[in-house]
Amino acid sequence: MLGILSAGIAPGLALLCYFYLKDRFGVEPISMVIKTFLFGSLLVFPIMFIQYVLETENIIHSNLADAFLSASLLEEFFKWFIVYYTAFLHFHFDEPYDGIVYGASVSLGFATTENILYLIANGLEFAIGRALLPVPSHALFGVIMGYYLGKGKFSSSSNLKWLILSFLIPYLLHGIYDYILISQTNWVYIMLPFMIFLWWLGLWKVKKAHTLSAQYAEMQKAFHSCE
Template sequence: MLGIVAAGIAPGLALLSYFYLRDQYDSEPLSMVFKTFIFGALLVFPIMFVQYVISTEIGSQSEFSQAFLNVGLLEEFFKWFIVYYTVFKHVVFDEPYDGIVYGASVSLGFASVENIFYLFSNGLEFALGRALLPVSSHALFGVIMGYYLGKGKFSGDSQLKWILLSLMIPIFLHGSYDYILFTLENWLTPMIPFMVFLWWLGLVKVKKARVLSTKHFENNTLFKSPFISEK
């Protein structure tokens, strides 16, 4: 039992550590990161209940609705809701890169509990495959969500556009991931390039968020400089 729990949570903690340590300015308080990780973990239970009710009451559904609505929309909306209402307006969210830390934290909390349940049901031999696919994909959905939330918070007039993208793009990517699983018998063949693309996109967003944070701190430092005289 202990081995399954450790195998289930280790990939999530490793990925979260990676994205956390990429924060080059004013690292986030570990207590807040842990809090959002736990919120993400707890999300598994209401989402599983809602998905069960939908499958019971509605019955047979198309692969498209299962992938994009039952999974993509439900899971990404609730993760987005947690990040937006617990962190986005909080004082600790003080640079664009913070969105990536908290987006990854909530997503990996969710993915870790989901992963533990799966390993209990199917066996420890699936641990590596789960780490490479579902856990990694959840992390990257969270990274992309967090990038747009971070961009939105510090973009002024266009905030609404970026906040909408922070929800819609992860829903689309998550739905696409599950649609491949639900519709293709030999799903591994298209999944490999999809995951390569997802990692590429996620790391691009990490790099862009770091650049935005650098500009944010440079502008704040310039604004506060005692050597800048007021006119």
């Protein structure tokens, strides 16, 4: 059991540390990061229950619906909801990159609990595969979600567009990811380029968030110098 717990926790913790330490403009309070991580972890259980009901009631009738409704819609909406109400509205969310920290934290909390439960049910031999696919994909969906939340919170114009994109883009990417896994026989050949694209997109958003945070810091400095 110790081996399963270690293998289940390690990938998510490593990725969370990576994105947390990439924050160049004021590291977020550990207590806030832990809180959002735990909320993400607990989110697994109500979602599993809803998915169980959808399955037993035979509501989902196709791979497409399974990928985009049962999995992606439920998971990304509730992760977005948690990030929005526990972090986005909080005063510690005080620069654009913070969205990436909290988006990754909630998503990796979810991914870590899901990973542990999967390894308990199916065995330790799946640990490497899950460390390379499901856990990083959840992290990257969270990074992309957080990027748009950060952009929205500190945008000079209406933030509604960015809030919509903060849910819509991770939802679509997650749906595509699950659809590849569910519907394709030789899914590895499609998943590999998709994961490369996902990593490129996520790291590009990290770079853009750093730029936005630097610009915001300069604006704040200029504002305070005029007081």
